[in-house]
Amino acid sequence: MRRWQIASFALFFGLWELTGRWPVSPAFPPFSNTFLALIEMIRDGTLGKAYLITAQPLALGIVLCAVAGIAFGIGMGLSRAIEWLSLPVFIILQAAPMAAIIPLLTYMYGIGLTSKVLAVIMLAAPVIVMNSYKGIRNTPPSLLQMCRSFQGTRVQEVVKIVLPHAAALIFTGLRLGLAMGFIGIVIAELLITPTGIGDLISYHSSTADYPKMFATIASIVAVAAVSLHLLQRVEFRLFPRD
Amino acid sequence: MTEAIVEVKGIGKTYDSGVEALRDVNLSFPKGQLSTLLGPSGCGKTTLLKIIAGLLPRNAGQVLVKGKPVDGPGPERAFVFQDFALLPWASVLRNVAFGLELRGEPKEKREEVARKYIAEVGLKGFEHRYPAQLSGGMRQRVGLARALTVDADIILMDEPFSSVDEQTRRKFQEDLLDLLRHHQKTVIFVTHSIEEAAYLSDQIALLSPRPGRVSKIVRPNVDHSRSPDEIRRDRGYLDTVDEIWGMLRQYV
Numbered sequence: 001m002r003r004w005q006i007a008s009f010a011l012f013f014g015l016w017e018l019t020g021r022w023p024v025s026p027a028f029p030p031f032s033n034t035f036l037a038l039i040e041m042i043r044d045g046t047l048g049k050a051y052l053i054t055a056q057p058l059a060l061g062i063v064l065c066a067v068a069g070i071a072f073g074i075g076m077g078l079s080r081a082i083e084w085l086s087l088p089v090f091i092i093l094q095a096a097p098m099a100a101i102i103p104l105l106t107y108m109y110g111i112g113l114t115s116k117v118l119a120v121i122m123l124a125a126p127v128i129v130m131n132s133y134k135g136i137r138n139t140p141p142s143l144l145q146m147c148r149s150f151q152g153t154r155v156q157e158v159v160k161i162v163l164p165h166a167a168a169l170i171f172t173g174l175r176l177g178l179a180m181g182f183i184g185i186v187i188a189e190l191l192i193t194p195t196g197i198g199d200l201i202s203y204h205s206s207t208a209d210y211p212k213m214f215a216t217i218a219s220i221v222a223v224a225a226v227s228l229h230l231l232q233r234v235e236f237r238l239f240p241r242d
Numbered sequence: 243m244t245e246a247i248v249e250v251k252g253i254g255k256t257y258d259s260g261v262e263a264l265r266d267v268n269l270s271f272p273k274g275q276l277s278t279l280l281g282p283s284g285c286g287k288t289t290l291l292k293i294i295a296g297l298l299p300r301n302a303g304q305v306l307v308k309g310k311p312v313d314g315p316g317p318e319r320a321f322v323f324q325d326f327a328l329l330p331w332a333s334v335l336r337n338v339a340f341g342l343e344l345r346g347e348p349k350e351k352r353e354e355v356a357r358k359y360i361a362e363v364g365l366k367g368f369e370h371r372y373p374a375q376l377s378g379g380m381r382q383r384v385g386l387a388r389a390l391t392v393d394a395d396i397i398l399m400d401e402p403f404s405s406v407d408e409q410t411r412r413k414f415q416e417d418l419l420d421l422l423r424h425h426q427k428t429v430i431f432v433t434h435s436i437e438e439a440a441y442l443s444d445q446i447a448l449l450s451p452r453p454g455r456v457s458k459i460v461r462p463n464v465d466h467s468r469s470p471d472e473i474r475r476d477r478g479y480l481d482t483v484d485e486i487w488g489m490l491r492q493y494v
Binding site: 140142143145146147148149150151152156160161164165239240 | 292295296297314315316317319320321323324325327329331340341343344345374392
C-alpha cells in the first residue's frame with residue numbers, strides 16, 4: 001500500500017519534471033526548479049511569514065464557524081421553527097458560487113481582516129451547519145423510541161442519544177468546513193488584497209518568477225492536504241466506523 | 243383462566259397516510275404467560291405492540307395495564323426492539339444499564355444490576371465490547387438484558403429474532419423460555435413465524451391484514467416443561483402449526 005503511494009508520487013513528480021524540461025510554456029518550471037525555490041523560500045523565511053498572515057483569518061473564520069455554526073445546526077435539527085426559517089438559506093448558500101459574492105464583501109467591509117474572515121465563513125459555514133443539522137435529524141427513530149420506552153425525558157433524549165449520535169457527522173462537517181476554508185482564504189487573498197500566500201502567488205506571477213509561484217501553490221496544496229488528512233485520522237480514532 | 247394483566251379494547255389506528263392499520267382490536271393477555279401476535283406482514287401486529295407500549299398514539303380504544311388505562315410508556319412495560327436499538331458508542335455494560343441510567347440510578351448500582359443480567363443472557367465477559375463487535379444474536383441478548391434490568395412485569399418483544407440466523411434463533415428461543423419462566427414475566431411477542439409462535443406461546447392471536455383484526459385465538463396444547471427437542475416432535479405442537487397455517491394461507 002505505502003509502496004504504491006510512493007510510486008504514485010514519484011511518477012507524478014517525474015512527469016512534472018519531464019513536461020517542465022520539454023518547453024511546454026516558459027511559465028511552467030520543472031519540478032526540480034520548483035523544489036529548489038521552495039527550499040529557498042522556507043530558508044529565507046518568506047513562506048513562514050506568509051503562512052502566519054494567512055493562518056489568522058482562516059483560524060478565526062473556522063473557530064467562529066465551529067462555535068456558532070455547530071450551535072445553529074443543532075438548533076435547526078432540534079427545532080422545526082428554526083429549521084423552517086433557515087434551511088432554505090443554507091441550501092442556497094451551499095449551491096451558490098461564493099467567489100461571485102466576495103467582491104460584495106469588499107464593497108461592504110473593505111479590504112481588511114473582516115472581509116477575509118467573512119470569506120472563510122461564507123464558504124465554511126454552510127457545510128458545518130448542514131452536517132450538524134443532518135447529524136441531529138438522522139438519529140435512528142428506534143433509538144428515540146427506546147429512550148421513550150424507558151420513560152426518558154426530552155432532555156435525556158437530546159443529551160444521551162441525539163448529540164452523541166450527531167457527534168461523528170458534526171466532526172466530519174468541521175473537516176469539510178476546513179477544506180472549504182482553505183478555498184475561501186486563498187480566493188480572498190487573491191481577490192480582496194494580496195496578503196500572505198495570495199500575495200506570494202500574485203507577486204511572483206507578476207515578476208515572472210515561476211518556480212517561486214509554483215512552489216507557493218504547491219505548498220498551500222500540501223498544507224491543506226496534510227492538515228485535512230490528519231483531521232480525518234483524528235476523526236476515525238474518535239468515531240470508529242462499524 | 244388466569245387474570246389478564248394487559249387488555250386492549252376496541253383499538254383502532256389509522257396512519258396519517260390514510261392507511262387503516264387496525265380496526266376494533268380486542269384482546270387480553272394473561273398474567274405470567276407468553277402471548278404471540280401472529281400474522282402476515284402488513285397486518286398491524288407491530289403497530290398494535292407499539293400502541294400497547296405507549297410508543298404510538300391510537301385513534302380509538304383503550305389499553306389497560308393491571309386494570310388501569312395507560313396513555314404512554316410506563317415502568318411496568320419494557321420493550322425489545324426488532325433492530326435491537328443499541329447505542330453504538332456505548333459498551334454492552336452501559337447499553338444494558340441504560341434503562342436504569344435514564345431513571346437516574348447511581349452508576350455503581352445500575353452496573354451491578356446490569357452485570358447480573360448480562361451473565362443471565364449468556365454474555366459474561368462481553369461487558370466492555372461494543373455492539374459493532376457482536377453478532378446479531380448477541381446484540382439481541384443485550385436488548386433483552388436491558389429490558390430485564392428495569393424489572394418490568396411485562397416484556398414486549400417486536401420480532402426480536404427476525405435478523406438473527408436460524409441456529410442462533412433456536413438456542414435463543416430456548417434460553418428465552420427458561421429466562422422468562424424463571425422471572426415469571428408476562429410476554430407479548432410479535433412474530434411472523436408460525437413455528438416460533440407455536441413453540442413459544444401459551445396464547446396466539448392471529449391477525450388478519452388490512453385493516454388488522456383479531457381473526458382467531460389459538461391456545462397451543464404444548465407442554466413447555468418438556469425438552470425443546472421433545473416439543474418439536476410433539477403432536478400438539480405439530481397440530482398447532484398445521485391449524486395456524488390452515489387459517490393463514492388464505493391471506494398469503
